[in-house]
Amino acid sequence: MTSKRSEFFSGIKDILPILLGVVPFALIYGVAARSAGIPAIAAQAMSFIVFAGSAQFVTVQLISAGTPVAIIILTACLLNLRHALYSASLAPYLKRLPLRLQMLLAYLLTDEAYAVTITHYRQPDVGARFIAPEAQIIAPGHAPKHWYFFGAGLMLWSIWQLGTAIGILLGANVPASWSLDFTLPLTFIALVVPALKTRAEWAAAGTAGVVAVLAVGLPLNLGLIVATLTGMAAGLLLESLETKRWAVKDGED
Amino acid sequence: MFLCIGVITYAIRLSFIGLLGTKEMPAFLLKALRFVPIAVLPAIILPQLFLRGNTLDFSLANPRWIAGILAAIVAWRTRNVLLTIVVGMAVLWGLQVLLARI
Numbered sequence: 258m259t260s261k262r263s264e265f266f267s268g269i270k271d272i273l274p275i276l277l278g279v280v281p282f283a284l285i286y287g288v289a290a291r292s293a294g295i296p297a298i299a300a301q302a303m304s305f306i307v308f309a310g311s312a313q314f315v316t317v318q319l320i321s322a323g324t325p326v327a328i329i330i331l332t333a334c335l336l337n338l339r340h341a342l343y344s345a346s347l348a349p350y351l352k353r354l355p356l357r358l359q360m361l362l363a364y365l366l367t368d369e370a371y372a373v374t375i376t377h378y379r380q381p382d383v384g385a386r387f388i389a390p391e392a393q394i395i396a397p398g399h400a401p402k403h404w405y406f407f408g409a410g411l412m413l414w415s416i417w418q419l420g421t422a423i424g425i426l427l428g429a430n431v432p433a434s435w436s437l438d439f440t441l442p443l444t445f446i447a448l449v450v451p452a453l454k455t456r457a458e459w460a461a462a463g464t465a466g467v468v469a470v471l472a473v474g475l476p477l478n479l480g481l482i483v484a485t486l487t488g489m490a491a492g493l494l495l496e497s498l499e500t501k502r503w504a505v506k507d508g509e510d
Numbered sequence: 511m512f513l514c515i516g517v518i519t520y521a522i523r524l525s526f527i528g529l530l531g532t533k534e535m536p537a538f539l540l541k542a543l544r545f546v547p548i549a550v551l552p553a554i555i556l557p558q559l560f561l562r563g564n565t566l567d568f569s570l571a572n573p574r575w576i577a578g579i580l581a582a583i584v585a586w587r588t589r590n591v592l593l594t595i596v597v598g599m600a601v602l603w604g605l606q607v608l609l610a611r612i
Contacts, residue, residue: 281592299512306516311547316515318554326511330518336550337519338543344526345535351527363524439574439602440595442558443581447594449551450585461545466552470560481553488549489542496541 261404268408271373279369279413280420282310285440286317287424292437293321297425304421308414309367311448312336318441324481332481343371347406350378354403362403365410374406457499461492573605 283304290300295317303313312333319329343366351359431437453459465488472480526535559578560566568575581598588594 278591281595285595303512303516306512307519308516309519311551312515312519315550315554316512318558330511330514332550333515334518334522335546337515337522338546340519340523341525341535342540342543344523345530348526348530356528359528360524363527364520366523366527436599436602436606439558439577439599442555442574442578443595443598444591445551445555446578446582446598447585447591449548449555450582450594451589452548458545458548461549462552465549466556469553470556470566473557473561473564480557481550484553485546485550488553489545492545492548493542 261401264401264404265408268373268377268405268410269412271377271405272369272409272412275369275373276413276416279310279416282444283417283420284424284427285444286310286313287421287426288428288431288437289314289424289441290317290421291425291428292431293317295320297429300425301418301422304418307333308364308417309337309340310417311445314441314444319481321438328479328481332485335482335485339368340366343368343375346375347371347378351403358403362406362410365407365414367410367413369413370406370410373409377405378402455496457492457496460495461488464488464491571609573602573609576605577601 286304287300290303290313291297295303300317303316307313307316315336316329316333319332324332344363347366351362354362428437449462453462465484468487469480469484472483474480475483555578559575560568560572562572570576577598580601581594584590584597585594
């Protein structure tokens with residue numbers, strides 16, 4: 258039986274390589290938030306309260322573009338809807354835990370923590386190697402693997418808070434002529450371009466981008482939401498058309 | 511505003527773990543959710559690159575779209591976040607200096 262402590266520390270160990278990528282993000286967020294004119298306290302408060310990198314970046318970007326609050330909230334929450342996927346995927350493993358632990362772990366649920374934790378949960382237990390894999394699936398949550406989740410999540414949380422705080426402190430001294438606000442769209446480019454693999458994904462991204470440019474005249478910056486929904490619709494449509502075409506081909510063979 | 515985003519984000523994260531248990535998510539919703547980041551990010555990026563104020567600016571006097579496209583190529587070829595940002599900023603600064611001299 259693996260102990261709580263070793264699970265906790267192996268969670269920390271496994272998230273370390275990912276932190277190398279998280280630290281620059283945290284620093285850039287802090288600098289960008291300050292150059293967007295967000296007060297230091299508010300910028301750090303967002304790291305505590307929201308604790309979601311991409312939503313924080315988008316919020317800063319939209320604040321500096323003068324977007325109405327309702328649109329900012331809608332966009333940030335839309336972006337965070339993907340966490341429902343993570344939540345659903347981890348739920349079977351966490352269902353036996355008391356609610357207060359579930360609540361704590363839900364707060365620490367991020368892209369990075371999810372990625373390492375779900376991989377860990379899907380590995381068979383070292384101490385339970387004589388139990389059939391089916392039995393482990395039926396009775397998950399016995400091994401203290403939630404300590405692994407807690408270790409990874411807490412480590413990421415600490416580094417994120419520290420990194421954004423340093424970025425905020427540095428950001429106060431950066432002159433506007435450095436154009437550091439441009440790091441935000443660059444960050445988004447770095448995130449989204451490698452994620453585009455299928456034609457449907459390219460269609461979704463392209464449609465959303467073009468519609469956003471064309472719809473910039475819409476009142477209240479509604480263009481962003483319209484563009485996002487149009488892009489999603491385009492991607493879903495193309496995907497279902499492609500699936501159908503394959504289905505027809507298979508039928509002919 | 512931050513509180514609002516934070517509370518909703520937290521509710522999303524807690525949704526299945528704490529409340530909905532192991533209920534299955536509808537297949538269509540699963541598919542649609544995958545497209546959210548892929549659609550929302552370009553919708554934020556492209557206006558940043560190609561618009562000045564509210565008008566399209568494809569001219570060479572607008573260094574942002576050139577820097578953005580080069581950064582996108584770097585992101586596509588290398589998948590390296592930091593390198594993408596460094597190249598994008600370097601191109602932007604280079605062009606800004608160049609434009610100031612013309």
